[in-house]
Structures are given as C-alpha cells and as structure tokens.
Amino acid sequence: MKGYWGLPEETARAVRDGWYFTGDMGYKDEENYYYIVDRAKDMIITGGENVYSLEVEQVLSAHPAVLECAVFGVPDDRWGEAVKACVVLNAPDAARxxxxxxxxxxxxxxxxxxxxxxxxxxxxxxxxxxxxxxALRDQFWTEKGKLIN
Known part of the structure; x- marks a missing residue:
C-alpha cells in the first residue's frame, strides 16, 4: 500500500518504515495458530482492565433476539471507561x-x-x-473526554 488518497496524516500513522500497521491486535498460541482479538482503537480500558469489544460482541450476538451489535467505551468518572453496547434486535420487542x-x-x-x-x-x-x-463513540465523547450524552 502506498497510502490513503488525499490523507497524508492517516498514511503517516498507518505506514511506517515501509510496514502497514493495521491496528489489529492478536496473539499466537503454542501451536503457532494466530488469533485476532480486536482493533487497538476498539479496546476498552475500564478500571485498569482491558476489555476487547469483539469478545463482548460475540457473547451478545449469541442471544437469540440479537441481530447485530456494537460494543465501545464511554467515559466513566470512576473507571475511566465503561463498556456500552448498542443492539439491533431480530424483531421489534424481541427482548428488553x-x-x-x-x-x-x-x-x-x-x-x-x-x-x-x-x-x-x-x-x-x-x-x-x-x-x-x-460514530457511536462520538455521541458520548468530546475532545476533552467528558461525557456529553
């Protein structure tokens, strides 16, 4: 990849020393299998603990009434960030x-x-x-990291 069209700052963040940094986070197990756990920018740090949004989304998606969901962090005075989810149901009133x-x-x-x-x-x-x-996170954060919603 040579860069993002018309976005030199984004390109500078993503391409360093000829390497493309995706922002994906993962690990390799003892049998040399690789696992992607989340995007770095989607990780939530709450009370000093790392929460991978993908893990929470997988659990929520297992609920029979959930069609799709998104999990993200919102400001929290006590924990720094709190885990929040937005959920689309399979049918109206399928669950609360x-x-x-x-x-x-x-x-x-x-x-x-x-x-x-x-x-x-x-x-x-x-x-x-x-x-x-x-777009979901932006509803809850300002540039100063204060809750706006």
Missing amino acids: AEDILSFAQQRLANYKTPKTIDIVAELPRSGAGKILKR
Missing part, C-alpha cells in the same frame, strides 16, 4: 435491554459486562457496510 444484560452477566466477567445497553433500529455504517463504532 435488561434481558440481554442478564444474558451477558451469566457469560462475562463483571468488568466486561456492558454497564448499559441501548436497543437501536440500526447501526451506523460506512459505504462498504462496515459498522462505524467511531
């Missing part, structure tokens, strides 16, 4: 946020469980159809 939260609490450590779940009609998407977590 409390039902999905209870489902998650049974399957995740307390610090990984979303503190709040919003049920939404749809998630914001890019032209390529990718969920825009940035």
